[in-house]
Amino acid sequence: MIPQNNRLWWERDDLGYKDGQLFFSGKSVTDLIGLTNTPAFFYSGRRIAANIERLHNALSQLDAYKIYYAIKANRFAPVLTYIKNNCLCGADICSPAELLHAFSCGFERSEISYTAHAMTNDELRLLADNPDVALNCDSLSTIRRLGQFCSNRKIGIRVNPAMGIGYRDNETLRYSGDKTTKFGIYREQFDEALRLAQENHLIVDTIHFHTGCGYLNNQLSILNEILDATHWFTDKVKDLKFVNLGGGLGVPHDADDAHLDLDAWAAVIKSHFGDKGLTICVEPGDYIVKDSGILVLEVNTVEKKRATDFIGVNGGFNLAIEPSFYGLPCEPVVLEQKTDKMKPVTVVGNINESLDVWKDNFPMPDQITEGDPLVFINAGGYASSMMSNHCMRGQVSENLLL
């Protein structure tokens, strides 16, 4: 936590301190946890709307575009219904259960885009029966088998431009690159994909690609190169209507990260596809929800072990896997600013695994005591949606703030 202009790096109008008290989405976090036990997730409807609005503003420099929210990032039903009911955007789906869930939360089929890997025949039958759902096929096998269940259906082809992009060039967050991945159809098999689609009377109107996760301004030049490489594919599709860039737009995770400049991002897209009469589709997940959520835990242990000061809380990596496994921190912040004096601490969870560390050797105010709540920011995406009941410590509440 490094103050910048009297504000910490993560503070913003709807998240920060007022008179030393933490506020989120217009509400005092102390008040919020008066109603619910910890561990508790809180999601800000206002922030979700603002993030989507920012995308709309940037993309409006294009002739036509669609935004599909990738619900795998956070599928909490009230969040989905809020997005749908306020007409903020459509939904990006990756499994039959997600499709039924999005429908159950109010989304129309025509507002849904579906991109999955290793699809079963049952899954393909479901998509054959629901032609209004935009379907992107990411393998020859999918195209061939879909053709057994329907014809004249419009489809997209997910391609793999063999180039990757990811947060700080993190390998685990790249979905394509030098190494051949399971995702999408490569140049080597693309002609066969088009032929298979034609043979099976499927109409290719979309080229889809998703090449990584969590990219920020530093990676925009890579995005430019990736878009450059996709023309090889788009040029081959006669009746192309849509180009779907997938998701991957990142948010800052610490003081060293700068926000993604959406206008610059949209300009890169426009420079490639601005004059072709195409509709550009994007599928952001984290960008919409990650900084719209906080996780509130409670400190139960403050203790020195050897020379290290530990802070133990009542929730672990099973509630938010990204800090331990992906190197994407959920920075812990205090509810009440009592002191400017900081000291390095190691914040750990209650799971019996050595990996269960929230933050290692991290400066925190030195007055944290047992019983204090501790707030973890950036917990709105890929936290509860990937949660497990490991050690049976998976009981949490989720709460949407409107």
Next chain:
Amino acid sequence: MIPQNNRLWWERDDLGYKDGQLFFSGKSVTDLIGLTNTPAFFYSGRRIAANIERLHNALSQLDAYKIYYAIKANRFAPVLTYIKNNCLCGADICSPAELLHAFSCGFERSEISYTAHAMTNDELRLLADNPDVALNCDSLSTIRRLGQFCSNRKIGIRVNPAMGIGYRDNETLRYSGDKTTKFGIYREQFDEALRLAQENHLIVDTIHFHTGCGYLNNQLSILNEILDATHWFTDKVKDLKFVNLGGGLGVPHDADDAHLDLDAWAAVIKSHFGDKGLTICVEPGDYIVKDSGILVLEVNTVEKKRATDFIGVNGGFNLAIEPSFYGLPCEPVVLEQKTDKMKPVTVVGNINESLDVWKDNFPMPDQITEGDPLVFINAGGYASSMMSNHCMRGQVSENLLL
């Protein structure tokens, strides 16, 4: 899969091919999946019993011992009731929900050992109210706070000998070592721990330590050094009755691993604590259940991408996290041996993440086709118990074979 004496490395009497058909726990796997959809976990009661029996045989060279099964490895209720009902061993627990679950499956309080980190006050009250549960306190804070809720309770102290052990010396699987971890009380704070216990009228009768995960024969010399280091702690406890070595006993994960020689393991323990009138406690989890379970999935995609042959199945890392995140493979094996001809393939799951790879560049029979079941061995531990519903692909069945 490298055949050894006409058998593959993982084959054994209750898991292997008969006339080219895969059998598990005396049953044809083809028959097993006739009743249930995939993804399906099957657990072998016989194998669980055999693994525990092997531990009993080895430990019988000690004067007195107790085995507690670490249920966090697999808490499927039928498995727990089977273990309890057949008097195979006690249960090791790490959370209030696990404690209630073990009780609900039939375990008596006196058969349960409880070791957790970052315990809440509610958790400590529960343990204060149930003094027959053996409780190991792993921090000063726990001892101090427990003392507020009870007195004259017997407790163990989890210590940290500052030495670690783990599968192939894998850092992520070591629970202690040079770096100070959250687990246990170090030498530097141990005198204070004893003093706190005495002040709070708590009776220390157990020293507990757990220093890593998945160790095999190659690591027995490290175990010896660790036990050597624990005397510093045990010598200081006047009324010591129990020494609890935790778990960490490993199973082979590929052809290069040798089984842990339990007699050699027990001999190491005996050499340290054989003549002290102590009861030795152990808390194996993986050792009991990991090779007692298989996960059956179905191949839906067989396809070359660029030059790589991919096999896509209807389940991913959300069902078994260890292959992707811990480097502990669940090796895929075929149901039916149709050919000796092998080719390298990459087996991938149906989760939209680049990490979702079961096995990369791995030799498999070259006649695998779409629709074939594929069996993943070593799926009995830390698979379903850590499962998530990521991408809403978490629907599985679990089945105990008796």
